[in-house]
Amino acid sequence: MLLPLPPALRRALLARPWRDPGLWWKHTSSLKVANEPVLPFTQGSPERDALQKALKDLKGRTEAIPCVVGDEEVWTLDVQYQVSPFNHGHKVAKFCYADKALLNRAIEASLAARKEWDLKPVADRAQIFLKAADMLSGPRRAEVLAKTMVGQGKTVIQAEIDAAAELIDFLRFNAKFAVELEGQQPLSVPPSTNSVVYRGLEGFVAAISPFNFTAIGGNLAGAPALMGNVVLWKPSDTAMLASYAVYRVFREAGLPPISSSLCQLTGPRLATPSPAPSTSAASTSQAACQCGGKNFHFVHRSADVGSVVSGTLRSAFEYGGQKCSACSRLYVPQSLWPQIKGRLLEEHGRIKVGDPTEDFGTFFSAVIDAKSFGRIKKWLEHARSSPSLTILAGGKCDDSVGYFVEPCIVESKDPQESIMKEEIFGPVLTVYVYPDDKYKETLRLVDSTTSYGLTGAVFAQDKDVVREATTMLRNTAGNFYINDKSTGSVVGQQPFGGARASGTNDKPGGPHYILRWTSPQVIKETHEPLGDWRYSYMQ
Numbered sequence: 210m211l212l213p214l215p216p217a218l219r220r221a222l223l224a225r226p227w228r229d230p231g232l233w234w235k236h237t238s239s240l241k242v243a244n245e246p247v248l249p250f251t252q253g254s255p256e257r258d259a260l261q262k263a264l265k266d267l268k269g270r271t272e273a274i275p276c277v278v279g280d281e282e283v284w285t286l287d288v289q290y291q292v293s294p295f296n297h298g299h300k301v302a303k304f305c306y307a308d309k310a311l312l313n314r315a316i317e318a319s320l321a322a323r324k325e326w327d328l329k330p331v332a333d334r335a336q337i338f339l340k341a342a343d344m345l346s347g348p349r350r351a352e353v354l355a356k357t358m359v360g361q362g363k364t365v366i367q368a369e370i371d372a373a374a375e376l377i378d379f380l381r382f383n384a385k386f387a388v389e390l391e392g393q394q395p396l397s398v399p400p401s402t403n404s405v406v407y408r409g410l411e412g413f414v415a416a417i418s419p420f421n422f423t424a425i426g427g428n429l430a431g432a433p434a435l436m437g438n439v440v441l442w443k444p445s446d447t448a449m450l451a452s453y454a455v456y457r458v459f460r461e462a463g464l465p466p467i468s469s470s471l472c473q474l475t476g477p478r479l480a481t482p483s484p485a486p487s488t489s490a491a492s493t494s495q496a497a498c499q500c501g502g503k504n505f506h507f508v509h510r511s512a513d514v515g516s517v518v519s520g521t522l523r524s525a526f527e528y529g530g531q532k533c534s535a536c537s538r539l540y541v542p543q544s545l546w547p548q549i550k551g552r553l554l555e556e557h558g559r560i561k562v563g564d565p566t567e568d569f570g571t572f573f574s575a576v577i578d579a580k581s582f583g584r585i586k587k588w589l590e591h592a593r594s595s596p597s598l599t600i601l602a603g604g605k606c607d608d609s610v611g612y613f614v615e616p617c618i619v620e621s622k623d624p625q626e627s628i629m630k631e632e633i634f635g636p637v638l639t640v641y642v643y644p645d646d647k648y649k650e651t652l653r654l655v656d657s658t659t660s661y662g663l664t665g666a667v668f669a670q671d672k673d674v675v676r677e678a679t680t681m682l683r684n685t686a687g688n689f690y691i692n693d694k695s696t697g698s699v700v701g702q703q704p705f706g707g708a709r710a711s712g713t714n715d716k717p718g719g720p721h722y723i724l725r726w727t728s729p730q731v732i733k734e735t736h737e738p739l740g741d742w743r744y745s746y747m748q
Contacts, residue, residue: 242385244699245346245377250365250569256351260365263355264566267301274304274453276473278315279466285311289473291449294362294575295564295611301360302450307472312441315470319413319439322467327409327437331391334435335384341431341462342380345373345455353454355566357423360450362574362611364565367528368423370697372451376424378700379718383432386720390727400737407727409437414726418452420445420577421531427455428717430469434459436726440469447577449473500712501533501632502663504686504695505655507678508549509669510542510645513692517545517668518552520694524666525638526560526616527696529573531581533711534664534688534696538629539640540651546642550601553618557602560616575611576635582612585635588628589617592637597623603636624651630659648674652681663707666690687714 250257271290275282284305291302307315326334345353350373357363357372395403414433418426430442444452456471506524508517524536541549565571576582586606592598604617616636621629624641643651655665665686667678675691682689687707688698698705704719706712715725 242381242701244701245342245374245381247366247369247374250369259351260354263351264358267355267359269299271300272302272450272453274302274449274473276305276307276311276315277456277471278311279318279470283307283311289446291360291447292578293359293611294447294577295613297579297608297611299359301356302453304446304449304473312472315441315472316413318467319441319470322465323409323413323439326434326439326465326468329437331387331407331435331437334437335387337459337463338380338431338435339384341458341464342377342384344458344462345377345380349454349458353423353451353458356451356454358565361420361423361448362565362577363528364571364573365569367573372423372455375422375700376427376455379424379428380431382701382718383428383435383723386723387435389720390723395731401733401735404732404734406730406732407436407724408730409433409439410726410728414438414440416440416442418442418444418448420447421528421533423448423451423455425717426452427459430456431459432717432723433726434464434469436723438726439467442469442471443473444471446473500710501634502535502661502707502711503538503630503632503659504534504536504661504664505538505540506536506666506668506695507540507652507655507682508542508545509648509667509671509674509678510544511671511674512545512668513670514545514548514552516692517541517549518556520666520668521638522553522556522560524694524696526573526636529576529614530636530638531577531634532696534698534705535634536666536695537633537638538658539638540655541640541642542645542648543642544645550640554602557616557618562613562615564611573616573636575613578612579608581635582606582608582614585614585633585637588633588635588637589614592617592619592628595626595628597621597626598628598639601640624654624658632661649677649681652678656682656685660710661707662686662709663711664688664690664695666693666695668692684709687711687716 248256250260275284285308287306289304289306290300291304293299293301353372354368357368363371390407394405397403416429416433418429426444426448430440434440442456459469506521521536521539530537560572561570562573563571565574576585589604589606592600592604599620601618601620603615605615607613614636619628619637619639621639621641628639629641662685665682667675669675669678688703688705698718700718704716704722706714706716708714716722
């Protein structure tokens with residue numbers, strides 16, 4: 210939900226630099242955004258009918274996706290295909306890799322347009338992304354959801370949470386945060402006035418986005434552009450279909466052709482073009498980084514067993530564990546393990562894996578591609594051969610039609626086993642059972658086992674334990690949950706990101722993230738002639 214900018218606020222936004230901070234704060238209070246509702250897609254609902262029609266339109270279809278530089282669509286000889294994870298016989302997109310010459314053309318064109326775009330008032334830039342959010346919320350919702358499902362193997366709800374709700378929230382909240390940021394001005398003491406101009410970064414921004422969230426791709430490209438940067442967007446090979454749909458929405462909403470180019474390469478070479486066409490072209494921005502996790506659920510003997518089981522199943526297996534925040538290590542006290550194990554195995558038997566476009570009862574689908582399938586399969590082979598590991602359920606693999614991996618629950622007798630340390634990025638949950646009276650030692654174990662620090666959760670009803678665990682696990686997670694699963698952060702509510710080996714913790718979804726894409730300039734203007742160069746004590 211978005212209320213239009215009041216005329217007084219728009220006039221204030223267009224007045225740069227700021228002279229009356231009070232005017233700003235008076236009017237921004239009327240600019241409201243709220244989280245996009247997650248639609249239920251129940252039988253007979255209009256959103257379900259629209260989605261099923263969009264899915265039908267994509268059946269057996271291959272979309273051609275060129276490199277785009279400005280308004281020019283360019284094809285090279287290096288043609289590639291994106292296939293559907295659950296039916297790799299279906300080529301969902303045909304695209305091409307940019308060569309060095311084309312990449313340098315895109316850089317030069319973007320840099321030529323940078324000054325004009327950076328000087329455009331933030332209110333005008335914000336309106337473009339607000340319009341894009343409205344398009345995704347309404348007429349383009351079904352298209353982007355369907356392309357996320359077919360191209361990235363998401364279920365209805367996972368696509369809805371990602372490609373609709375989260376992406377729309379990113380666009381709207383970023384716009385709100387951007388206009389509010391311009392209202393944050395330093396103190397002015399007569400006879401001088403101080404102001405801050407939030408400039409875009411010099412050079413260009415390389416947005417290299419992953420496959421697992423359509424929303425991340427849209428945000429990585431959209432947020433820097435919102436803040437006055439020119440962007441070269443390299444989507445993942447396995448998310449081209451949905452990423453191109455989002456790119457087209459941005460352009461149709463009014464994003465200028467040169468402010469954002471879409472170029473696909475064989476690897477993340479976008480940030481280091483060679484040879485660089487000019488010194489300024491080589492001055493690319495440092496990318497914000499979020500690099501995975503080995504996330505935990507720690508269970509105390511006072512925990513609610515039902516919450517542990519439901520939260521862990523969702524966190525570990527939704528979208529096949531292909532979330533940076535997915536729970537992959539579970540620490541359970543010996544006293545609760547019989548109950549938790551029984552419930553996990555019982556519910557595990559109800560999980561349906563399959564084609565999410567044909568059966569809306571599917572809980573998760575195939576993993577993203579052959580490389581991912583092969584990596585996960587090796588971990589499952591390791592689990593079968595290691596003397597300290599026991600597979601309790603699942604773990605079968607079949608890539609004859611799609612890249613399908615059964616959800617797998619593994620028990621480890623060794624808390625330092627490699628499967629407890631390294632990221633798998635698949636539907637594999639490893640459990641370590643600890644003695645009840647060793648919970649403090651186990652908390653220290655949770656903290657020291659891996660190099661990651663993205664998400665984690667503590668399940669306990671004992672408030673003293675919650676406080677103690679929160680303190681002891683202070684540096685283990687950038688997003689920390691108490692009696693809730695380690696996935697599912699919401700824009701504006703839980704800004705997301707982690708530290709240690711998990712990245713630079715820039716917290717997209719919060720007000721500080723957009724500052725990452727600016728280079729503030731402080732301006733001091735003095736309104737009276739300067740006095741004698743000598744200080745009074747010198748007289």
